[in-house]
Amino acid sequence: MLRGAALILGLVATALFAQESTNDPDSFDIEPPLLIPNRDSEQQTKTAPSSARDVDLAKLEKEFERAKRNAAGVERLYKIGALSKLEAEQRTLRVVHLEFDLANARLVSAKEEMLEKEKQRSNSEVAKIDMAQAEMSLSLAIKAAHAATIKREQADISAAEANVHRQEKLLALGSARKSDVERAVQKLAQLRAPKN
Numbered sequence: 001m002l003r004g005a006a007l008i009l010g011l012v013a014t015a016l017f018a019q020e021s022t023n024d025p026d027s028f029d030i031e032p033p034l035l036i037p038n039r040d041s042e043q044q045t046k047t048a049p050s051s052a053r054d055v056d057l058a059k060l061e062k063e064f065e066r067a068k069r070n071a072a073g074v075e076r077l078y079k080i081g082a083l084s085k086l087e088a089e090q091r092t093l094r095v096v097h098l099e100f101d102l103a104n105a106r107l108v109s110a111k112e113e114m115l116e117k118e119k120q121r122s123n124s125e126v127a128k129i130d131m132a133q134a135e136m137s138l139s140l141a142i143k144a145a146h147a148a149t150i151k152r153e154q155a156d157i158s159a160a161e162a163n164v165h166r167q168e169k170l171l172a173l174g175s176a177r178k179s180d181v182e183r184a185v186q187k188l189a190q191l192r193a194p195k196n
Contacts, residue, residue, distance in 0.1 A: 057105050064098040071095045086166070089159060096155040103141070103148035110134075110141035153191070160188040 071091040077083040083091075117134040164184045170176035 100148040100152040103145045107141040107145040110138040
């Protein structure tokens with residue numbers, strides 16, 4: 001009886017202490033309005049769209065390199081027990097997805113460059129050598145995007161197959177429901193379905 005009363009008293013004291021800390025006189029429940037309105041929208045209009053594209057491409061490249069470094073020793077970390085198998089699979093899948101995003105961003109960049117060269121060609125401002133280089137970079141970007149797409153589809157299917165096997169094992173152990181297995185099988189079927 002005494003133990004229960006002490007527990008209730010402790011819970012009440014914790015709740016009151018938590019309320020006291022949120023009633024700080026220097027904190028605001030509502031953010032005050034900006035003194036200079038629309039400052040963010042003015043800065044966005046000043047930046048050129050091509051520089052935003054370059055920054056986005058650079059950001060994707062950095063994320064891709066970071067993901068590759070994180071996935072580099074994933075097998076060793078799994079074997080020593082520092083990572084679960086699921087997390088190891090997710091890290092390698094993230095690398096493939098970022099590679100796909102990067103290839104598509106490079107393809108968009110190459111298309112925009114080609115369109116710019118076409119405009120300059122119509123004004124007779126660009127040489128044939130520059131056009132050939134732009135066409136070559138566009139064709140390489142298209143090939144890289146197709147290869148990344150195929151690699152991503154295969155990685156997604158492999159991950160979905162592993163998830164189905166994992167859910168089946170968990171169901172056999174009693175840790176999963178049939179609906180979990182059915183959902184995993186349905187996702188795998190969607191990934192395997194031919195795309196139009």
